[in-house]
Amino acid sequence: MHLRLTDEQQMVQKTIRKFVEKELVPLENEVLRNEREGKPSLPEGKLKELQLKAKEAGFWGINTPEEYGGADLGQMMLAIVQIEVAKTFVPFQFGGSADNILYYGNEEQKKNYLLPTINGEKKSCFAMTEPGAGSDTRNIKMTAVKDGDEWVLNGEKTFITGGNEADFVMVVAITDKELHESSAGREGVTCFIVDRSMGWKSEYIHTMGEWGPAALVFDNVSVPERNILGKVNGGYDLGLEWIGFARWIVGARAVGAAERLLKMAVDYANERETFGKPISTRQAIQWQIADSAVEIEAAKWLVLNAAFTLDQGEDNRHAASMAKLYGSNMGNRVVDRVLQIHGGMGYTRELPIERWYREARLWRIYDGTDEIQRLIISRNLLKGHVKIG
């Protein structure tokens, strides 16, 4: 066992850190200004320009197999990259990647959806959640009824990330009502790739964060049989795989943001004087800094363990739930303390802390709420799927 990053991992970490500091952090004031004026965070094309710069440095398709033009660096590298990129709130992601489940597509689907997504020509979203089915994913009501060579989709999805911007959606719908009922919702559901041009509509949902997901409406949308992703009635597992992939990454992003925030708190505490002394000399402040540092470190190990487990080809669901639960809660505690250390300034829009404060609240909700992670972790232990220690 070697509890240190390898030379290669350290090199990647250093390069990404430099990229974030040189290319992204200087854009922060512009992002804050744009958002406060109700404009998109970055002008159209800026994200692409930045992604191309990253590509020149070799960071393209971090997690994409080489046969699709990616770097295929593995999950551990992905964790390292996500932590570094989350040190800024500039909405940047490395290009050249696609949703994990799109790789299950047949050759035609790969050509029409996977490759254009990897190349940044098409945007995707994934839709499972409905107004009556969030945590309880088995309670979906959207239907797909076969009509000749087509399936006709009816229903509503909600809270879909990227649903306003996507060119196509991977959406799950009930295709066999009896099977769906007799299997308590685990079967009888199919995943369809549906182009926006096939007729679904989206509506922006305003949130307390700086961006919003979408509600999607399907009103007699006809989808050709060839657009079924995976197997007929096999969509539920695809959905779980999609959700599971992103889970521990929420923890990684929380670690990155918390590290940056803690650095802000340390700098401010050393600078800000009250009653003739820097506030960093007060135990009340020191303890908040110490508790934050310990919790960040703990969350980081959970995240790296989740990534490492996956790299070993092992089932990482238990580890992913722990990384997500602890990481997202740690992020909320740290941003709250950092805001407190900054006093009134922390509450203003002069600083980005309040922005992170609002964003952090989402980490405890999407990709499975706190309560659902606890349910998974305790069930694994109580049923003996995972052994203590």
Ligand SMILES: Cc1cc2nc3c(=O)[nH]c(=O)nc-3n(C[C@H](O)[C@H](O)[C@H](O)COP(=O)(O)OP(=O)(O)OC[C@H]3O[C@@H](n4cnc5c(N)ncnc54)[C@H](O)[C@@H]3O)c2cc1C
């Ligand atoms: C910004 C945003 C982006 C999202 N992006 C996507 C997306 O791209 N695609 C997608 O399909 N979905 C997406 N979601 C949906 C998200 O996954 C759900 O909101 C989440 O799973 C919770 O479902 P819900 O909102 O219906 O809450 P509910 O399931 O109604 O839960 C309400 C409360 O009850 C608790 N609860 C529920 N069941 C139990 C239980 N058995 N035991 C104890 N407590 C329980 C929950 O933890 C929660 O506190 C997104 C949500 C948001 C807010």
